[in-house]
Amino acid sequence: MKHRNSGYMKDVDELIEETSVDQILNHYGKPLSKAGSAEHRMECVFNEECADNQYGNLTVKLNDAVNRIYCHSCGVRGNLLTLLHGLERHEPPTGGRLRGDEFKSAVAKLREISGATDTVPQVGTTTVRPTQSPAPKPVNTPLVRHEKEAAQKIADLYNDLVTDVADMSPKAAEYVRHRRWMTPELLEKWGVGWIPGNGRSLFRKGYLVYTHRNERSEVVSYSGRDLSFEEKWAKWIREGRPDGKRPGKHRFVQGFHKGLELYGGHAGRLEEPYVRESLAKRGLVVAEGMNEVLRMETLGVAAVGLGSNKATDAQVEKLIRFARQAGHDRIVLMPDCDEEGEAAFKELLWQLSEASIDVKLGCSSNMHEGKFAGRQPEDFTDDEWNEIDLTIQR
Ligand SMILES: [Zn+2]
The missing domain is CATH 3.40.1360.10 (Dna Topoisomerase Vi A Subunit; Chain: A, domain 2)
Incomplete structure (x- = not known):
């Protein structure tokens, strides 16, 4: 098929083929792949929740031209460019696919890495020292100042949280009643509660929502505790722990680096x-x-x-x-x-x-x-x- 960008795209495809996964891993100071293996396992580069698993979640195919990747925990898929995007930004591509500016900047980075490695001496496979300066450290932007409008809109979501069990869904009420120390005053103080589906919430009715603050007490995220987690977990075990279907107990606002904060650390x-x-x-x-x-x-x-x-x-x-x-x-x-x-x-x-x-x-x-x-x-x-x-x- 003819495409006006076909020259550029062909160029990118070649670049991906020419660049090894180890060149990328080495650049970011990550452990390199084992010689001779068909795939490489590593910690997910898109979502910190995925790191809760004991072993690496992210599979990188070493024996196919574009190095397809797949995270068995959060389900992000892609290729070598997607991996680069994750290593740089610590979040999945917007909308699930690498396109537009995100695509272009991943290509630019790939060019830089593949070009740079031509001029530096080849490093041994046991070396994990980066050849370039490490990627900039991620930060959690307070939601009120967030660049994404959707994030700004939920900055004061804690005002909508229901803290009285009488007004919660039966499941949420059961969860809170089971913990007798969860008083309405305590929930109110910490910004914890159930949220009816009101359109602006990322969390459906099946979640108990928690407010996350940074050291300066600014709201940087919300998380939802899946009130059906225990049922989903039991089902997953019954079905033989299928890959990629492991249920998560909590979900966070996308792009939140929970590993940078301590809950209650304000x-x-x-x-x-x-x-x-x-x-x-x-x-x-x-x-x-x-x-x-x-x-x-x-x-x-x-x-x-x-x-x-x-x-x-x-x-x-x-x-x-x-x-x-x-x-x-x-x-x-x-x-x-x-x-x-x-x-x-x-x-x-x-x-x-x-x-x-x-x-x-x-x-x-x-x-x-x-x-x-x-x-x-x-x-x-x-x-x-x-x-x-x-x-x-x-
Ligand atoms: Zn993941």
Whole structure:
């Protein structure tokens, strides 16, 4: 088929064919592919939620000309150019396909990388050092100042959230009632609630919505907790864990880098007396989810949440800074007491210890006669909390 851009396109196709996946990976300081394998597995470059899985989600075909890619978690598909786009911008192409300006800038980057590598000495396959300066660090733009109009429109979505169970859908009401500590006042304060389908929400009625703020308390995102997650998860297990169908517990506003923030990490909290008192008594408490942070507030405990079991480098840096500035150099870890949660927190414990933070473990599947095995801190009873608290206070 004739196309007015066919010369340019042919050029791009050739460029893609000539550039190896390893050239791209090397440029961004990523581990290189194994010699001789047909595909390469790596962490998803489009959505941070995908990193929650224990192994790499993103498959890159090494033995086809355009290097097709597919993320088994978020489902983004594409080719070498799409991969480049993700490595540069840390988000999927707008509208799911690389086109227009996004396409052009990925091509320009590809030209730069393939051109640059002609003039530098070939690096060994074990080297992962980037040959160029690393990509600019992503930031979370507050929604009120966001370049996308759709994002601006939901900046004050927290005003629409329903916090009284009497006005929620049966599923949402059941979820909140099951957590007796989830009072309307607590939900209101944190910007958590159910949202009726009113047109401007990204979240349908089947979600409990949480407001996410940056350190300066500006709203940078919302997340929705899928109220049908448990059913979907059970179905996925029954069906033999099919690839690419793994249900997600939370969904976020597209483009949000949750790994850059800590839930409950807004500085305004330091003005609350209970927060200062708790930091003095225990240091900073770190948990996995948003619900843990809320639950701990009801117990007078100041906690922050990772929004995942695995802390990102940015979160580790932030935790260390918080602990030094306001937590008396102390951190208490409260992981979900299951295999995946504990494995990730073991790594965090190591990283914090290396930074000379005084780290204590609040709970694990073995501690306290194993009574917390398989459980999450948000479900611990008041008595169980008091028992833990005796061991973590100084
Ligand atoms: Zn993904």
